[in-house]
Amino acid sequence: MDTLNFLNLLEVYLILCFVMTVYRRYGYYRAMLGIIVSLPLRWPRLLELTRQHRTIFLTWPTILPVAVTFGLMVLHSLALNLIWIEATVTPRLLLDHWVGLILLLGFGVPMLYLDMTALFSNPTLDREALEKHFDQAEYWLRSWLAPAVKFLTFGKVDPRQMVQTEVRKALAQATLDFNRMMWRWALQIAMRFGFGLTLWLTWAFSSPS
Secondary structure (H helix, E strand, C coil), X not given: CCCCCHHHHHHHHHHHHHHHHHHHCHHHHHHXXXXXHHHXXXXXXXXXXHHHCHHHCCCHHHHHHHHHHHHHHHHHHHHHHCCCCCCCCCXXXXXXXXXXXXXXXXXXHHHHHHHHHHHHCCCCCCHHHHHHXXXXXXXXXXXXXXXXXXXXXXXXXXXXXXXXXXXXXXXXXXXXXXXXXXXXXXXXXXXXXXXXXXXXXXHHHXXXX
């Protein structure tokens, strides 16, 4: 047991989490990328409309999780690969330092819960249904029938305005979903960083000066 190094286990754990997450969500990312690539040629007017509402995404609740996640990842990487490279934290060392053990449990339990629930929640994207909605929106944005319908209904039915409203609602909902995802991601990174930092500090305080 004294040869078991929790710092090495943490490194393997983080690598496995990354690989498994990419593997589980490859189909989702591929479908999303396919839609993004098709936007300029297949739905140019819809793309232009979404650009008009791009400020929906540029809010602090969206930017802050990205910045926090990036900062935690950088700090964790520096601590893991550049600082205390030869550090060793064994089970015996943790038993001798019960405060570190309690902190590890405090970070480790939510870390495992967040990572496992994220790993086994496989997001799906119905690309075919989404493309049909995009085709319909693009049709009304470019068709001469849209202003004709507006004229004949005395402005009570404006297909283009309806498309704009639906696009804005969809973007707002997408922003909320994205914010939740980013905050959860930031919390995952925070738990991982706290777990790793506790290991480093346990070794630091136990090492002879």
